[in-house]
Amino acid sequence: MLRVLAVDDEAPALGELLYLLRADPRVRSAEGAGDATEALRRIGRALESGAAAGDGADGIDGADGIDVVFLDIHMPGLGGLDLARLLGGFARPPLIVFVTAHEGFAVQAFDLEAVDYVLKPVRRERLAEAVRRVHELVHATALAPAPEQVPVELGGVTRFVSVDAIAYVEAHGDYARLHTDHGSHLVRIPLSALEERWADRGFVRIHRSHLVALARIDELRLDGGATSVRVGDAELAVSRRHARHLRDLLMRRAP
Template structure:
């Protein structure tokens, strides 16, 4: 089956952006191309849309391409990065960031085709499930607050609530709606200490202060909020919460 990549093209020069988007759309391996004229708009796109790769100009006003690439490394859903630039003086720095390719302008169709081949190779031909985020890395999620895109660290998230195809990230001082499913976050955040306790809830275990049996089943308390625990998730929750505590005190 032909892969269908979702790609974001970012360039502050409209003719260059149009040409790049045109070349990407003409490749049969690309299913959809989003565009952005700067890094700020790119963050807005990434807040609402999951993409497989970002084709990114290096020199832009405000946040430049290198700055944005560093931010992308910390995202909960980190896309592959391809730099598209008229300059070659920062190629070494770019590959230190783990970018997939570094393309010189003017861009040729065959060069874009090669970059897409590298993206597919890096993504396992688009057929693999996403790898869990590193447990020790505080990945970042772009969220919008008052019309401004903010970068929310995962460490600020207390629990996550499913809302259809979206997820609401609850923090100590508010909540943020992001376009990602609870199942995707469960797959990526389990190694970082989050556990699914219900079809609608994913909680950060180190913030659970109480597990209590009520007339309708178990509930947990997280940051003062009570959340239900589904029967099928109860054993896994007890294993993760109670057994380590017993081992600690009996050691």
């Protein structure tokens, strides 16, 4: 079960969030903090108690006592994004879920590898989904890397798409369109940034306009001097400058 810290400078919002969290059967304990300074103090106490007692019997990782921080963004003094950056520097950082009334910080949440991004007013069902995500990550096998999530906007609601679900990415200026088996999503992230970020996740540049998950390539086609790949139902051109490197990668992957 999860050990939770909720941080919000507005007492009514913090009280409602704690009420909903404590009602979730996956939450073992939920404490509240009214600002970032108090949050750091509580996490420091958790670290001290964890060091004295050792890891819990359930073997849950985190800040030795705090598995996840549900964090408001706009707070006086140290803001939520700044606190998340500080926590990211811990040897064993807690997971982060942002809970905010502002939609415009999803990209920053992506950069900080937040598990989820919940908009206020908080709905019980939406919060339960965020808790489910955290619960799965905390109780996953320690050696398994956590799947990276990309925030996308769907009808005014922010959702997170797993990088593992993305087959290929198409450039749209300063934006990129993520193509999955169940549709596509436009995000404000340049293709060049995703190429660098996902190189170790098996994504390879095949054209100035396309980044492809190597494992999702079904066919490599050579037609005269032109090269293309089939990814699901899509056929994508491979530029000459990328063709040789791509063929080498596919040959190494072959059994």
